[in-house]
Amino acid sequence: MRLLAVGGVIAYRALFNWTTPSMFVGTLLVGPLFQLLFFAYLGRQLGVADDSFYIVGNAVLAASTACVFGGTMAVSNERRFGTLGHVLLSPRPRTLVFLGRAIPYAGNGLLIAAFSLVVGSALLGLRVPLAAVPGLAVTLAVGALSCAFFGLTLGALGLRFRDVWLVSNVSVSLLLLLTGVNVPADHLPGWMRVVGGGLPITHSAEAARRLVDGDGFGAALPSLSKEAAVGAAYAVTAALLLKVFEAESRRRASLDTL
Amino acid sequence: MSVLRLIGRATLLHVKQLSRSQFEIATALFVPLVQATLAVYLFRAGTEPHRLLEAAVGAGMMAVWSSVLFGSGGAIQNQRWQGTLEMLMLAPRPPALLVFPITLATAVTGTYAMIATLLWGGLVYRIPLDVADPLAFAVSVPAAILGLGMFGLLLASTFVLLPNANAINNTLEYPIWLVSGMLVPITVLPGWTGPVGAVLPTTWASRAVRESVTGSGPVWPSLGVCLALSLGCLVAGALVMSYVERRARANATLALA
Numbered sequence: 001m002r003l004l005a006v007g008g009v010i011a012y013r014a015l016f017n018w019t020t021p022s023m024f025v026g027t028l029l030v031g032p033l034f035q036l037l038f039f040a041y042l043g044r045q046l047g048v049a050d051d052s053f054y055i056v057g058n059a060v061l062a063a064s065t066a067c068v069f070g071g072t073m074a075v076s077n078e079r080r081f082g083t084l085g086h087v088l089l090s091p092r093p094r095t096l097v098f099l100g101r102a103i104p105y106a107g108n109g110l111l112i113a114a115f116s117l118v119v120g121s122a123l124l125g126l127r128v129p130l131a132a133v134p135g136l137a138v139t140l141a142v143g144a145l146s147c148a149f150f151g152l153t154l155g156a157l158g159l160r161f162r163d164v165w166l167v168s169n170v171s172v173s174l175l176l177l178l179t180g181v182n183v184p185a186d187h188l189p190g191w192m193r194v195v196g197g198g199l200p201i202t203h204s205a206e207a208a209r210r211l212v213d214g215d216g217f218g219a220a221l222p223s224l225s226k227e228a229a230v231g232a233a234y235a236v237t238a239a240l241l242l243k244v245f246e247a248e249s250r251r252r253a254s255l256d257t258l
Numbered sequence: 259m260s261v262l263r264l265i266g267r268a269t270l271l272h273v274k275q276l277s278r279s280q281f282e283i284a285t286a287l288f289v290p291l292v293q294a295t296l297a298v299y300l301f302r303a304g305t306e307p308h309r310l311l312e313a314a315v316g317a318g319m320m321a322v323w324s325s326v327l328f329g330s331g332g333a334i335q336n337q338r339w340q341g342t343l344e345m346l347m348l349a350p351r352p353p354a355l356l357v358f359p360i361t362l363a364t365a366v367t368g369t370y371a372m373i374a375t376l377l378w379g380g381l382v383y384r385i386p387l388d389v390a391d392p393l394a395f396a397v398s399v400p401a402a403i404l405g406l407g408m409f410g411l412l413l414a415s416t417f418v419l420l421p422n423a424n425a426i427n428n429t430l431e432y433p434i435w436l437v438s439g440m441l442v443p444i445t446v447l448p449g450w451t452g453p454v455g456a457v458l459p460t461t462w463a464s465r466a467v468r469e470s471v472t473g474s475g476p477v478w479p480s481l482g483v484c485l486a487l488s489l490g491c492l493v494a495g496a497l498v499m500s501y502v503e504r505r506a507r508a509n510a511t512l513a514l515a
Binding site for chain 1: 288293295303304306426432433435441443
């Protein structure tokens with residue numbers, strides 16, 4: 001547990017030694033908020049769904065930038081900055097080291113999602129029932145964690161492929177389309193709904209909408225369980241890929257190839 | 259004439275350079291397709307499924323802006339990372355003339371996205387390319403790209419003065435899409451956004467292109483305002499660029515500033 005928590009926090013602090021508060025505010029708080037406003041106004045104009053649909057969905061999705069790119073950076077930046085070899089030389093289990101990295105990013109994602117929900121609701125006049133707040137906190141946390149493990153899975157590809165940023169950029173844009181956050185799922189083709197069901201955010205956005213609609217935690221629980229299952233699946237996938245690609249990169253002597 | 263030749267050749271050089279980057283090309287092609295698909299499903303789901311072509315063109319303009327924003331915003335920084343900034347500044351030409359082709363090239367590579375979204379819309383979603391005024395469309399798209407390239411010079415020169423330009427870069431994508439009315443009509447936005455949008459070349463560029471597609475208004479006045487505002491940005495950008503260059507030379511911070 002110590003390795004998981006302390007390792008993750010140190011890696012997170014190291015990342016924020018490179019970046020700045022203005023970068024955090026601009027990229028992770030203001031950017032997702034404008035994304036929320038953009039889709040809320042677009043949805044309002046097209047009459048696709050009400051403001052609540054867009055505010056809640058995009059607030060849950062707001063965690064994705066921090067979590068997907070964070071998870072990717074957790075692995076691929078080690079390679080970029082030449083520290084991957086040192087991490088892999090460590091006598092501790094690498095799976096725990098890397099999975100621990102996802103936790104601070106998920107915390108970060110939770111903060112961003114909560115900020116987007118609060119500010120988006122205040123700007124567009126959405127009233128969230130007080131009773132829904134604890135359930136929403138759990139939902140946003142599960143969504144963020146699931147997203148962070150998804151990011152870590154993409155980051156694991158960074159051990160094998162050079163241009164993992166391309167994969168991350170494309171994945172983040174696909175989340176916009178396939179998770180049903182901006183287009184109601186029943187307006188998407190069947191195959192997109194199936195793919196979306198296997199992506200993070202889809203089920204947590206659904207759970208959050210039920211909570212905001214006042215349906216209660218019981219009604220949100222099935223979707224929340226699905227989101228947790230998706231997150232767990234990505235955590236296992238990330239661990240497997242990290243193991244396989246580490247072994248392969250040692251065999252091919254391509255650990256630090258950029 | 260030699261100025262035009264310089265701009266033309268340098269733009270071609272930078273377009274070629276950008277076109278060698280798998281990341282740039284894949285991002286310029288794939289991400290806009292996702293956005294165009296999203297726009298198509300949103301317009302279909304809503305009350306205005308007849309505006310699909312407008313949605314595809316709007317998604318294309320959004321992609322051109324993203325290309326200009328991230329390409330031009332980081333133009334100086336990229337030259338610095340490549341180690342070519344000093345050589346550019348040593349050239350016996352005003353710095354703005356050397357940086358403008360870079361920003362113009364980012365707008366030109368953004369046209370990949372415009373073409374891709376239109377082809378995607380036509381081939382996958384059977385959106386007929388029924389452009390109301392083909393001549394105006396053929397003129398307004400390159401003119402809008404030229405205008406955004408000029409706007410890019412102002413971004414490039416201003417951002418180099420700001421220590422946290424990347425943070426601004428990452429923030430400006432959605433707000434400009436929004437207030438420029440690229441996909442969301444300006445009329446549904448709060449009133450105070452009107453004047454903000456009115457001074458942006460992006461607003462008039464997307465308006466001109468939309469008008470040429472839908473025939474909803476006269477294209478040429480919008481295009482004229484777009485180019486006039488862009489020219490203003492070009493002059494302002496050139497002045498800022500000269501100031502930045504002088505300051506960097508005086509402080510010996512060209513490679514650091």
